[in-house]
Amino acid sequence: TQLLEQSPQFLSIQEGENLTVYCNSSSVFSSLQWYRQEPGEGPVLLVTVVTGGEVKKLKRLTFQFGDARKDSSLHITAAQPGDTGLYLCAGVIIGYGNKLVFGAGTILRVKS
Amino acid sequence: NAGVTQTPKFQVLKTGQSMTLQCAQDMNHNSMYWYRQDPGMGLRLIYYSASEGTTDKGEVPNGYNVSRLNKREFSLRLESAAPSQTSVYFCASKRTATGPEAFFGQGTRLTVV
Numbered sequence: 001t002q003l004l005e006q007s008p009q010f011l012s013i014q015e016g017e018n019l020t021v022y023c024n025s026s027s028v029f030s031s032l033q034w035y036r037q038e039p040g041e042g043p044v045l046l047v048t049v050v051t052g053g054e055v056k057k058l059k060r061l062t063f064q065f066g067d068a069r070k071d072s073s074l075h076i077t078a079a080q081p082g083d084t085g086l087y088l089c090a091g092v093i094i095g096y097g098n099k100l101v102f103g104a105g106t107i108l109r110v111k112s
Numbered sequence: 113n114a115g116v117t118q119t120p121k122f123q124v125l126k127t128g129q130s131m132t133l134q135c136a137q138d139m140n141h142n143s144m145y146w147y148r149q150d151p152g153m154g155l156r157l158i159y160y161s162a163s164e165g166t167t168d169k170g171e172v173p174n175g176y177n178v179s180r181l182n183k184r185e186f187s188l189r190l191e192s193a194a195p196s197q198t199s200v201y202f203c204a205s206k207r208t209a210t211g212p213e214a215f216f217g218q219g220t221r222l223t224v225v
Contacts, residue, residue, distance in 0.1 A: 002154070003171075009152065031212060042116075042202050042216025043155070050212075088154055090214070098162060098209035099170060100145060104154040 003027065003096075006089055006103030013079055014111055021074040021106045023089030032072045032091040034063055037105075043088055046074075079110045114138050118203050118217035125193040125224045133188040133220050135203030143206040144186035145214065146170075146178060148199040155202060161186055162209040193224045 005024045013019055023032070031050045035043035047056050049065035049072060056063045060083075062075040076083055089103045119134045137144065142163045147155040147170075157170030159178040167178050175197060177189045186205075190197060200221050204214040 004154075006154070030210060033212070033214075040218070042204070042218055043214075044216070045213045048212040090155075092210060097168060098143075099157055099160060099168075100204075100206070100214055101157055101171065102147070102155040104152060 002104055003093060003101045004089055004091060004103035006106055008106060009104060010107045010109075012109045012111065015080055016078050017110075019076050019079055019108070021087055021089075021108075022071070023073070023091075023103050024071045025091070025093070026070065027093045027096065028069050029091040030069075030094050032065060032069070032089060034072070034074055035088045035090060035102075037086040037088060043086075043090075046087075076108075079108075081110045081112045084108055084110050116203055116205055116215050116217040118201075118220050120220060121218065123220060123222050125190075125222065127194060127224060129193050130189065130191050131193065132190075133201055133203075133222075134185070135187065135217060136185045137203075137205040137215070138184065139205060139207075139215065140183070141205035141207050141215075142183070143209045143211070144180065145204040145206075146176075146186070146188045147202045147204065148172065148197075149202060149219075150199050158188065158201075160209075193222075195224045198222060198224045 034046045037043040054065040145160040146158040161180040
């Protein structure tokens with residue numbers, strides 16, 4: 001059983017479309033992060049959210065942290081082929097020994 | 113900047129063999145982690161070390177042992193490899209256990225036949 005449920009598992013869209021990836025848990029996070037991973041490489045941090053209700057923007061990427069700090073979303077506007085990759089949410093869950101745990105990931109493919 | 117360095121990058125083992133995966137970081141981070149990555153499973157935490165001198169189990173510790181040799185180095189040992197341990201292994205470090213960003217090595221691709 002995954003502590004972080006991430007959906008969808010796979011997304012294939014056309015260039016210019018919008019998309020949203022979700023990360024949910026029944027537990028409360030002290031912080032939540034989104035990473036992107038390229039083939040053959042380790043994950044690289046995109047953003048960290050800490051405060052419930054927080055919204056952060058990184059160019060065409062918008063990250064939102066739920067008010068109760070149990071869920072998060074990643075929204076990409078006007079996706080481009082360069083956005084193709086594996087997106088992972090990760091969090092430090094309160095009361096879980098400060099372990100950094102990951103969701104299963106979303107494979108995004110943007111076709112030109 | 114080396115960051116997090118893992119060795120080896122690739123390894124093939126026979127069932128029952130043992131091996132140690134090495135990880136070193138040069139960022140003076142306190143916390144270090146070992147993950148395995150399998151298709152459709154994301155990264156699953158095997159063991160972590162919140163600070164030098166401490167280690168703790170993660171989500172999938174069975175079949176593995178770890179050693180936090182010093183602040184820089186955190187090794188993962190497979191005592192008797194099994195085909196189910198075929199995976200890509202990542203080491204990561206953070207400034208502190210509650211700190212914001214984890215830095216990852218490039219991974220070790222392990223195949224157990």
